[in-house]
Amino acid sequence: MCVGKMGGMMTGIVNRETDVLVIGGGLAGMRAAIEARDQGAAVLLILKGKLGKMNAGICSYHYAAVGPWGNPDDMNDLYLRDVIDAGGYLADQELCKIMIEEAKEGIFEFERYGLMWDRKNDGSMDPYLGAGHSRPRTMSTWMRQGGLDMIHAYRSEMRRRKIPIIEDVMATRLLVKDGKVVGVIALDILSGTLISIQAKSVIIATGSHHQVFPVATPPPEGTGDGVAMAYRAGAELTNMEFVLFVCTLGFPSTFRGILVPTLFKIGDETMHLLNNKGERIMQRYDPEHLEMATKDVIARSIQTEIREGRGDGEEGDTLYVDLRHLPYEAARQKLAEVVFFANKAGIDIKKELVPIRPAAHETLGGIRINKQCESSLPGLYAAGSAIGAIYGNDGIPGRGVGHAVVFGRRAGQFAAQGAQKSDRVSIEDVKDQLDEEKTRVFRPMERRSDIRPIAVMRNLQHVLGKYFGWAKNEKDLTAGLKEILRIREEQFPQISLSSRTKRFNLEWIKALEVENLIDTAEIMFEAALQRKETRTMYVRDDYPDQDDKNWLKHLVVKKQSGRMTFEAVPVKLLYVRPGEGHKL
Amino acid sequence: MKKVTAKVFRYDPSTDDTHRYETYEVPYEKGMRVLGVLMYIQENVDTSLAFRYSCRRKRCGSCGVLVNGKPGLACMEEAKGEMVIEPLPNLPIVRDLVVETTEYEERIQSISPYLIRKNQPEREPEILLPDDFVAVRPLNQCIECFSCMSACPVNGLKWEGFSGPTTLIQLARRMLDPRDDMDRIPDARQAGLEHCVTCYACVNACPVEIGILEGVIENIKKKCIEEEASVYGRYNKAWGDLIIKNGLINPFTLIRKVSTFEKLLGNVLIGIKFFLKGKISLKSKRIPNIDEIRTIRKVIEEEK
Numbered sequence: 001m002c003v004g005k006m007g008g009m010m011t012g013i014v015n016r017e018t019d020v021l022v023i024g025g026g027l028a029g030m031r032a033a034i035e036a037r038d039q040g041a042a043v044l045l046i047l048k049g050k051l052g053k054m055n056a057g058i059c060s061y062h063y064a065a066v067g068p069w070g071n072p073d074d075m076n077d078l079y080l081r082d083v084i085d086a087g088g089y090l091a092d093q094e095l096c097k098i099m100i101e102e103a104k105e106g107i108f109e110f111e112r113y114g115l116m117w118d119r120k121n122d123g124s125m126d127p128y129l130g131a132g133h134s135r136p137r138t139m140s141t142w143m144r145q146g147g148l149d150m151i152h153a154y155r156s157e158m159r160r161r162k163i164p165i166i167e168d169v170m171a172t173r174l175l176v177k178d179g180k181v182v183g184v185i186a187l188d189i190l191s192g193t194l195i196s197i198q199a200k201s202v203i204i205a206t207g208s209h210h211q212v213f214p215v216a217t218p219p220p221e222g223t224g225d226g227v228a229m230a231y232r233a234g235a236e237l238t239n240m241e242f243v244l245f246v247c248t249l250g251f252p253s254t255f256r257g258i259l260v261p262t263l264f265k266i267g268d269e270t271m272h273l274l275n276n277k278g279e280r281i282m283q284r285y286d287p288e289h290l291e292m293a294t295k296d297v298i299a300r301s302i303q304t305e306i307r308e309g310r311g312d313g314e315e316g317d318t319l320y321v322d323l324r325h326l327p328y329e330a331a332r333q334k335l336a337e338v339v340f341f342a343n344k345a346g347i348d349i350k351k352e353l354v355p356i357r358p359a360a361h362e363t364l365g366g367i368r369i370n371k372q373c374e375s376s377l378p379g380l381y382a383a384g385s386a387i388g389a390i391y392g393n394d395g396i397p398g399r400g401v402g403h404a405v406v407f408g409r410r411a412g413q414f415a416a417q418g419a420q421k422s423d424r425v426s427i428e429d430v431k432d433q434l435d436e437e438k439t440r441v442f443r444p445m446e447r448r449s450d451i452r453p454i455a456v457m458r459n460l461q462h463v464l465g466k467y468f469g470w471a472k473n474e475k476d477l478t479a480g481l482k483e484i485l486r487i488r489e490e491q492f493p494q495i496s497l498s499s500r501t502k503r504f505n506l507e508w509i510k511a512l513e514v515e516n517l518i519d520t521a522e523i524m525f526e527a528a529l530q531r532k533e534t535r536t537m538y539v540r541d542d543y544p545d546q547d548d549k550n551w552l553k554h555l556v557v558k559k560q561s562g563r564m565t566f567e568a569v570p571v572k573l574l575y576v577r578p579g580e581g582h583k584l
Numbered sequence: 585m586k587k588v589t590a591k592v593f594r595y596d597p598s599t600d601d602t603h604r605y606e607t608y609e610v611p612y613e614k615g616m617r618v619l620g621v622l623m624y625i626q627e628n629v630d631t632s633l634a635f636r637y638s639c640r641r642k643r644c645g646s647c648g649v650l651v652n653g654k655p656g657l658a659c660m661e662e663a664k665g666e667m668v669i670e671p672l673p674n675l676p677i678v679r680d681l682v683v684e685t686t687e688y689e690e691r692i693q694s695i696s697p698y699l700i701r702k703n704q705p706e707r708e709p710e711i712l713l714p715d716d717f718v719a720v721r722p723l724n725q726c727i728e729c730f731s732c733m734s735a736c737p738v739n740g741l742k743w744e745g746f747s748g749p750t751t752l753i754q755l756a757r758r759m760l761d762p763r764d765d766m767d768r769i770p771d772a773r774q775a776g777l778e779h780c781v782t783c784y785a786c787v788n789a790c791p792v793e794i795g796i797l798e799g800v801i802e803n804i805k806k807k808c809i810e811e812e813a814s815v816y817g818r819y820n821k822a823w824g825d826l827i828i829k830n831g832l833i834n835p836f837t838l839i840r841k842v843s844t845f846e847k848l849l850g851n852v853l854i855g856i857k858f859f860l861k862g863k864i865s866l867k868s869k870r871i872p873n874i875d876e877i878r879t880i881r882k883v884i885e886e887e888k
Contacts, residue, residue, distance in 0.1 A: 499631070
């Protein structure tokens, strides 16, 4: 890995060239860069922050794959059923199969890259049974810090290969010539100059767009930059109506991001879920299973409590987890991270309740790809969470990393091969686009008003928090969409900055991120209005039944002659048909 | 309402001649962290404030700052009373609390911070005994936040002879990994670990509680001594052997044992200087009860 210095100025725009350009430095982005390099291509990786520091992978814990470490009766086919069943049979089964078959190699590869998976005392691998899996095949590392070790392993490989990177740049626009993606324009956050990068293949690995929500578990840089950019350039997106929600995000307001596990037992005891009156809410909704009820029952119960006004906090959506009755030492061991952060937030779990809020965990929509990770635009590839989820509307824990690893590698491989067959354009060929983008990017810098990007972003997040919850209906979605359009038309064009410095101006970056979030939010509302059914964790109160007749379909969206157009593509049930999946 | 006061370092090298401090009053919330204070300022008071952060749970290591002169992660340091918040020292400032860490990245790069094996295992997954990884496991937790680099007084001298604690952690990670086959003693020698003054500043600053002194520096030193390859190891060995054998240190024998002929020639001037100042003497006295020391060494070696 070597940190790039810029060279070659042209009309205030720095010019760079490469074979394969990777945008994004998480697991998928780094894996793509490593693979493309190993295939012999010249690679450049750009990312919005520092390598190994800004990504959601770092907060993940585990990696699930079928291999010699698991039960002798485990096989890819079982994992495939688990995944497809969880996703409400909306998975792209062909891509899921590839992911599951190639996930095993990623496990070996991580150890070649210096990581060590959990071992038993005899030195053999020590997988555990992850939620939603029918067999123990989930692996983590010492102290359950899996994601951290995986990110560091890939960063080591970037360093070994001395792959050129440019840190602190935000990609803002794809360069397109004759319908083919030929590079990208990016803003250098450190200096405030634009960089034009001409590439033969471009891989988008910019992650998800969870920042459309007021409360989200992953880190703050997930603003859908790559997905929005691809959409604006005409690429097809899919599954934009799906979001993975969690309802027990620990929320001492100074510590976001710690999930309180619900499904655990210490002896015969579980945690208790309480509302603002101190009532144990699951006694009302599922007296038999109480807190051990299934995920969707718990989610629905919490949502009902909040709707009926039995939540606390500014937004009225705070409930409580009660751990006071549990034996402290056992709870401390079982919930080490929760207890650590509760302590830091001044909450003593022996005497006090842990506040929780519903939160977005992962937005599942993104760029539609084929087996070669190609988008619908020639020259453009996607990897990781920027891909429209391949497993449908819900994912089981431990598949996210496998997804990043497998499609990262494939994107790198096919992008490098694609690069051999194409030529690079010169900066002169895309001059019009550069000029146009320069005007767009610098507009908030030149405008004078008192509307700040952070305020617009908060307004937008408020709309999603209010109208795009776990359970949706037509009235809410229509109202929400109207609000989004109002923000786009009235507030966004007025955005200006309080400081005009070009150096590390986070407000300026936020102004550009807001536009990406408005674009993705609008698509999310439109897509959710289209899908008139309820399917596992996707809930439409006005259409409470699963509708396999009309909605066993992927919703694909793209921008055509300036308009958003949808197409419902039937799911190919190649391997598993509804009802055949594994049920725990 | 309870409040905390933050005096924050502000500097834009593109427009300002010098830095200044701005003082902000921020409403206090239970359990508030320094990062919460910075975010409050950025969202409500001064949107132009620049700082880095990401995960908010000490995994990414992005938000390192100085709080009241001490380095730490903003997401972990408690907000209280009156605080002075400054960027990490000894690095070029991009703006306000944001620093450029390329220099540290280059130092890490210089020690080949990746696993190097002569042969790949015959079958995968290979058998790896957890006991063999006890020493290296804590080091894998390093998030490269550079708190230790910022706390280290020797690193603060900005002297090329010492590569700093973070670099040494990365080096030790590979040296102590039983799978690694590379001879990393030359890198250890380059890193200048004999210049560590054992002050524990790095240990106290580490947010993920890596025992940098015992876990990293002492372990590398031990490896070096075992290998007898570095000047440092040979020096210790030769020094000890001379005492045991003769009960005194003869500086000429010592230098001959630890240095090469070329180096010896290069050091003649220093030698003469030392001699004139009385640091090297021909009239060294033998230790009176040398047998006691020999017994101690014997006991130690038997215990090993």
